[in-house]
Amino acid sequence: MVTIKGPALFLAQFIGDKAPFNSLQSICQWAAGLGFKGIQIPTTDPRFINLQKAAESKDYADEIKGIVNESGLEITELSTHLQGQLVAVNPVYNELFDGFAPAEYRNNPSARTEWAINQLKFAAKASQNLGLNAHATFSGAFVWPMVYPWPQRPAGLVDDAFTELAKRWTPILNTFDECGIDLCYEIHAGEDLHDGITYEMFLEKVNNHPRACLLYDPSHFILQCLDYLEYIDIYHERIKMFHVKDAEFNPSGRQGVYGGYQNWVDRAGRFRSLGDGQVDFKSIFSKMAQYDFPGWAVLEWECALKHPEDGAREGAEFIKNHIIRVTDKVFDDFAASGIDASLNKKILGL
Template sequence: MPRLVTLYSLQWGDLSLEEVCIKAKGFGYDGIELGLPTHLDVHQTDPLYYKGIKELLEKHGLQLRTISTHLVGQAVCDKIDERHKEILPDYIWGDGDPEGVRQRAAKELVLTARAAKELRVDTVVGFTGSPIWHLLYSFPPVSQSTIDEGYRDFARRFTPILEKFKEMGVRFALEVHPTEIAFDTFSARKALEAIEYHPAFGFNYDPSHLGYQGVDYVDFIYQFHDRIFHVHMKDVYWSDMPKQVGVFGGHVPFGDPRRYWNFRSLGRGKINFEEIIRALNAIDYQGPLSIEWEDSAMDREHGARESCEFTKRLDFQLSGHAFDAFFGK
């Protein structure tokens, strides 16, 4: 049976959950990936609240396998500044004291695991933030001890969170992404080593964030075959020719044609999804393929519909036998 194709709801945060469900079903999706904090209140403790969400999804014939907390997760390990105020709920931002923000964000992740358990979901996708991302370009020179301390800080902050996740039978899937503690294959391995390969920690695989960096995004699947907890289907286009704005993105918005790269609707970028599906089959990934739709130059409803169709047309299951198994006598 083909994998579920789900729609990530964060890009539809201006709509109610029911409105998102109606649209997703109309576009052909099998389920929803709930984006926090817009479409799920993890402070709710009444089982009837979670029962209501499940019934709403069932009413529209949609399944729920994942919830996501990118915005709050970003604040757990980041160097906090005014940018975070724009993406965080007021109760997380509080008075803006950086350490207070980090601690409240960490508590919110634990509440998110509890909400996942209430919804009978075993995977939470999110960000971690990073205390050392700002040191990416090593000038003035950055010592190895400074980088190592950054990973230790990540481990100190995230290990207690992961222990709570483990107690509740929930996994945390970090979306490997620039600005996170893991943003390519090497840093992903460093993150795993820092937390001593904690069983509740793995990755949300999104090839778009690896492709434009020049990272082998198919090899990433094989490198972390036992840690791919969830998959985002998202495409990206990068130029064959030099551009005015390079790989770092510059100070221009997404969609600007001067950029070296931009996210695109599935099938319209440079990611080789054929090889991704084959690699996911090889590692026996049976989770959902979740569309995180981002294309600044396209109507989102058009893009969400065509991305669903693209994914369903492309996905296939591993063969049960070799094609030449019956050639011999």
């Protein structure tokens, strides 16, 4: 059995222009001071990592790793959520998602897609140079605007979308395979991969590619009313990353899953700091231990109410207290009678 590593922190929601959140060294020192043991690094801010340089220079990757290690931390994984989103974009979102790409690729969807695909390939090599074994991303989405079938979707539309999605991701998955890295899709609203069924549809299209793995985040399933514990039972062999994030869903006579176009604080479903929502983390950590989850428990802080620094401080302790140090002995060994083949046959009447 394997003990989950952690606690770790995803830096995306904490990076800013003021110390200690404006450099890799200072944010690592801050995180270590809160009790975190690892950090997950987003790859869109060159103050923290230059993704292409990390892919092309082992010396530079070692330098980044050294800065993190000096604070007593490890790099858990890199993240290309924003770049992954741009691998597949429905035209209705072109202007909204253009902000995820450098200025020179905006208003040019084909060039933006090519840039995003190259970013993912850089991420595979950078992860290899850093000695990592998993990577976090989004799938992007062609048919999310048609998630509710009204008006009726044209026949074959969804199949065509997933065929193209697989066509774009297969070369990326092959690059990750060459580098020995699991590519983990965060199953998330707004993505074509947003639940188990859509993941299975994609997996079929990429011929069950061994590197097409999962980032498990139960908060998104609370908001979908999906059984997030059975999900682990079904997909545990593909789950290679874990975001520890809480959420709550409180439907009323006025709104439910769709949220009525309200902002986060006024939605029936909203993300919360660890321990303030409805996710059953005791059961989740038990299942992760049961299935020998090989990775890190990484806090992703998102909350409509609480200050992020309080969420981080409380979250480090929350994760630490939920990690199960797995046993190396069977609890009823004290009553074992030993192996006796003749006794076994006697008991069985053989």
